[in-house]
Amino acid sequence: MVGISPKKQYELITRGIEETIGGDALLKILEEHERNVKCYWGTAPTGRPHVGYLVPLTKLADFLRAGVTVKVLFADIHAFLDNMKAPIELVKHRAEYYRQILIAVMKAIGVPTDSLDFVLGSSYQLSEQYNFDVYRLSAFVTEHDAKKAGAEVVKQVANPLLSGLLYPGLQALDEQYLDVDFQFGGIDQRKIFMFAEQYLPKLGYSKRSHLMNAMVPGMNGSKMSSSDADSKIDFLDSAEDIAKKIKGAYCMPGEVDGNGVLAFIRAVLMPISRVRNEAVQMGETLDEEWVKPMVPSDAPDGTLFYISRPEKYGGSLYYDTYEQLERDFKEQQVHPSDLKKAVGDALSALLVPVQNMHEKDETFRKIKALAYPDDEPKEKKKKVAKVNPKFARYVLISDGGLAKTEEEAKENAEADGVSYKPKKKQGKPPAPPTEAVQNLDMNK
């Protein structure tokens, strides 16, 4: 970020992070080498990204504001292998959909996207050198270590697949091949990150730093998963759909542990407000087309979250720290339904520009249709019987023939010297006439 010190950059990079390993190395790069740092965050482009993605994206916003070059890895090969029913071409469309919607979301959050890069795994994970390194690594890594590294990330099944043992090594090599200083991920990646720190140096590559986000409970009280269709809020959901889905979230009065609604405010909505406030403080003008306020303009300075409430219930609330909000909720000064409404409103405001893009940008809609053909509204196609072109003139247009009316069909048949049989109830084309049909000219 122009005009902030290395120490300030480092604070911005690591704030709110649950665990940082190798932070000293990052600080050293910033202070001594006077260059910005590069990081990578990976995701497999499978189901449509939902608002659960806002948790890592909000942290990426800090990175971008701190001048970090952020590389988003779309692990297309992994995505393909996870579910080989989806052809690789579909996965590539999905990666493109991810790219476009993630850029839009980052713009909506209010950060510049010039240093936000996207890389397809297949662009290097099939190269000679990468694969030679995969083989080299496999001659160092024991089954035991590979299994341990993947324990929290790889699906644990009775008959585990080899791919699960390969993943930790591939993810380690990605750090080298993406040429980054640190990798960012959820704290569930910790064992994979430790594995990378252990094994990259054995291949002669440098050990990278690792920044880990806390796990955030989903709004249904569990980890928000893309396969959990009911609770999932899509980036393109309307304000009504968002309100409806959040209304169904698990959020008991006074209960703060495992409260996904509170967690979302803490991990997403407040940090986004903060990063916006900071930009304004730095004298920047946010792009009004992309950045929609989540807090009213007359709110007190430094407000990060706002709950609109009628005067008779105590009036609106303005929070500049999460701790205060949590205390109020715990003491039941804030009712779950007010909290949910406030989250829905803020989230809807945040996503308006993304939904506008969906409406206006035909290219985006096209890639969405290619990426998720099953999500497209189905046109009710009329069931049309297959008609032998020879006999089309004696069949109604509605049944796939050429005659506009039953009358016309009959006339055509008579004109051709063919005995006309009225349409059967089943809509079957008439049985082929017995004579004078062989050389029928369809164009006459």
Add this chain to the structure above:
Amino acid sequence: MVGISPKKQYELITRGIEETIGGDALLKILEEHERNVKCYWGTAPTGRPHVGYLVPLTKLADFLRAGVTVKVLFADIHAFLDNMKAPIELVKHRAEYYRQILIAVMKAIGVPTDSLDFVLGSSYQLSEQYNFDVYRLSAFVTEHDAKKAGAEVVKQVANPLLSGLLYPGLQALDEQYLDVDFQFGGIDQRKIFMFAEQYLPKLGYSKRSHLMNAMVPGMNGSKMSSSDADSKIDFLDSAEDIAKKIKGAYCMPGEVDGNGVLAFIRAVLMPISRVRNEAVQMGETLDEEWVKPMVPSDAPDGTLFYISRPEKYGGSLYYDTYEQLERDFKEQQVHPSDLKKAVGDALSALLVPVQNMHEKDETFRKIKALAYPDDEPKEKKKKVAKVNPKFARYVLISDGGLAKTEEEAKENAEADGVSYKPKKKQGKPPAPPTEAVQNLDMNK
């Protein structure tokens, strides 16, 4: 082979084979598709190939005689990974050494080598498509199946490496990428072969046939291994060395089970004689430069093995079947020392042309030196003291200077106006003169 029927080809391909799986598919190719079949045999170019290699090579001779295209795969990547101390360049030199010596051995056996191809694993095992298939396979193969497949071939250790789990899949893919109809190997490969039959079709590739040789005990009674330096007979060993090593072989009077000497006659020497006899029967003239007789020219027709023995001990013996030899040995009609001598003589005769090549072919010697630098005779380098070029004219040539004699050294010093100090006992060059040396012209 020109002029033999598909059925005869098939018999030649499968004779002496311990187990054939998918033989019907091979016969079908020969009979219905009227094309020759292609096979692959793989080896990792590590230590110098020894006469234990004659077991598979003898079978390759049958394949070549039957018109099979034989692809020898040098698994250079595997060799490198097995022992990462050897740099990959060294492994490539070793593969070239293997290539040259194997061609020579095949010529010495007496078969045409036009259809004998050599392929480096690295020529395709790092390609995009191959690696995509490795990933695809890893998403099908369970750890359990991979471990089971490698149980007899992969070194079983307490902390097994990932590479051991990858090998069976790589070997399966080789069949597809080498485009062969069958793979040939020892019966210890059976589980790997079964794995290939199971998994290639899952990737949409056809199942290959598999031909397996029986395991042959080494001459020391165990499996002949390249790491067993004492018993190992190198292709370049002299007749004396061969005789000496075979003399030390484990071969008890009348004992046929696990008898490596008898096994070698059965699996190598007799089949080679047979393939030579068959060629002569087909009217072919064997190349005298390359094919040295292992049986005297006045031996009865069809003799496959010959034991030279003085009349007083019963006279020479001529065998046209292994069974007869085994019976005689069991009944102690043949003494181990006579048997060993006969094997040594036959093997030495077989290998004479290979040793001739080593003597005459400078290119071969060069690649040998590059491939196995530690095997080269060490030249006793004279220890030469490092001489400061400035003072070289005052130091004897034998000590690394320029003066031929002590006299000359003294004269040079005087001519340059430098005080000459005779050589110290330690051979240290004289101490630098104190003056007039700074601008000494070495060329005057």
